[in-house]
Amino acid sequence: MGMETTLNTFKSFYLLPEYVGRLESRIAPLNKRADKLGLTRIQMVVTDDYIQVIDSQAKKFRVNLLSAPVVISGWRVVGVISILDNGEALLTGNVPEEYRNHANTCDHCGQNRARKVTVLLQDGEGNLKQVGRACLKDFTDTTNPEKLADWYQDILEIEIEDDEGSEFEGGGTRVTHFDTLRVLAVAAAVIRIDSRYVPTSAVNDSVPSISTAYKVRSIVEGKGTFEVTEEDSSKASRVIVWGRGKTGESGYLGNVAAALAGPVLEYRTFGIAVSAVAAYYRSEREAADDIRRAENPSVHFGTVGRRESFRLKPVFRTVTENDYGYKTVLAFVDTAGNRATWFASGIVDSPEVDSEGFATCKATVKSHGEYKGELQTIISRVKF
DSSP states (O other): OOOOOOOEEEEEEEEOGGGHHHHHHHHHHHHHHHHHHTOOOOEEEEEEEEEEOTTSSOEEEEEEEEEOOOEETTEEEEEEEEEOTTSOEEEEESOOGGGGGGTTBOTTTOOBOOOSEEEEEEOTTOOEEEEEGGGHHHHHTOSSHHHHHHHHHHHHTOOOOTTTTSTTOOOSSOOOEEEHHHHHHHHHHHHHHHTSOOOTTOTTOOSOOOOHHHHHHHHHTTSSOOOOOHHHHHHHHHHHHHHHTTTTOOHHHHHHHHHTSSSEEEGGGHHHHHHHHHHHHHHHHHHHHHHHHHHSOOOOOSOTTOEEEEEEEEEEEEEEEETTEEEEEEEEEETTOOEEEEEEESOOOOOOOOTTSOEEEEEEEEEEEEETTEEEEEEEEEEO
């Protein structure tokens, strides 16, 4: 068994210092397995790079996890194709989409039969081989190669919440299977009440928060309560129909279709399923925007350089940080549906609105521009 010594960053997190120990505890058992398998240990590097937590003196530091490639007899493990309980294929790592439809194939034995896991290997010349987990030993002439593949898959699934220990922290035996409709309905409720979806991978978020998937899982496992309405359940049903309609799509959408193919959801596809609710909402908004643009295209309004009064409806807000501090981007539409954007310095809240969702302001028209093929008016010095 050969092993490259070059270490590459395979995961990064922004964590408060007090949560770094939690990540260490996640890595410790994996490193014990690495020692037994003769693999290079995972290294954790806490960098000086940080983001300032909004409305706090706390800093979240970037933590990188580094690992050497897993190499078995000259073949590097590049991905794993897993068959879910519903019969669909889940692709992990760097697996080309074409392998989703050939998940039961083994290039070593040449047999196409029911398999739970096949491993994708690559040699030094870039040639790929798909080998069944049970055939790895014969193909590589290596002791316990399937354990090497399992270790590779497990390190890709390392996650850490920087707010674990909150009211949503739980213990006990991990639940491994969930009712798909129930999970999606709870996800719809959480997104509705929180007014946003927080991805597990939101490492650059300067607002301390728990990922939506972590919160949903805690609720489903009985460690928290949220009111789930009939509309939440109805949305969950629509997400399932939408997700199953993505069969044949590549990448993320292909994994969504695989995760939602049956009435039961597995632990390893939990995060994908929760994210599908947000993806469905996004697709609905994009479709509505396409219709709106076709029926009522945005036009420029106001006179460049002039300060005027406008009645605007806030439709989007995000806060970013750079070397010069925070910046808030707020998007609006006027009463005719024309688009306006304000790039504000610092952290700026959305304005209070009236019963129709509008707010009156005074603003200077900075310029008339275009974004993604749609005309928009850039405003500045906005005062509501």
